[in-house]
Amino acid sequence: MMISTKGRYALRFLVDVAEHQAESFVPLRDVAERQGISEKYLEIIVKELVKGGELEAMRGKGGGYRLNRPPEEYSVRSVLERMEGPLAPVACLGPGQKPCPRQADCRTLTLWQGLDRVISDYLAEFTLADLCGERPESAVTR
Amino acid sequence: MMISTKGRYALRFLVDVAEHQAESFVPLRDVAERQGISEKYLEIIVKELVKGGELEAMRGKGGGYRLNRPPEEYSVRSVLERMEGPLAPVACLGPGQKPCPRQADCRTLTLWQGLDRVISDYLAEFTLADLCGERPESAVTR
DNA sequence: CTATAAACCTACTTTGTCAATAGGAATAAT
């Protein structure tokens, strides 16, 4: 399984905030309860989203979180990359990564490059807006 | 990084065998040396390939391994699935896996299903034959 | 028939990441 809970929870958190942020801030506690995720663990994840500039936070009573851009401007790819690090299927493709020593006659590099591309392209097309209101039955996969 | 050394080494092993099995069996020691992989670790990987019916093994002096099908009939997807288990990006998509409890209103299931599909389709199109003789410079990714 | 080269087998170790927990400090509204 290539996507860890960090990435998955981050996405669920953002969708939940997007769906509940009408005027007021959305407290983490509420999201955790609605989504059935440990508050403490979710804190760790959300902290990274705030640092990354994806979320605006408001402290104190009445505080919480809200998106600081419209949902259409959050690509799934960028969110996952922030949480998971590079999504490349093999290490030598990651940005700024050291290339393999045997790269010159590697039979599989082309394969991995192509795989990286289809994954990236697919995830870049989805945004938070696409996920909001989405439900399994509502969509036809093919 | 979603593909572990097991899958990557398995692929490199099979390609190496495909390229060197002209009449005679290819000993593991030779592959390990050419590919710069620990013999002992490679044994573990190759054992699974033999059990899975991908390789024919011959013991004793003059022995080694050879493919028991032509290279075109080994899809990269099947090899990786044998070594890595299900390639699904999230657990609930794996074959025979327990579905998530909140599946009914999961906003992201459609996303993961689509991702699973593009990955599967991409990997199913590649075969060992495509990888043999492949080199980084020789191929144009797009 | 003996030496050798190979596959095969079982067990262990080391290292690191994932997922989560624990306990509090700072901040803002009521």
Added chain:
DNA sequence: ATTATTCCTATTGACAAAGTAGGTTTATAG
């Protein structure tokens, strides 16, 4: 002053990934 929230640092337990170690069996060659 109380309460509800975010923010911060540290620690834990479980598990898998990657590799190591040491031997047993089987086939060929001389």
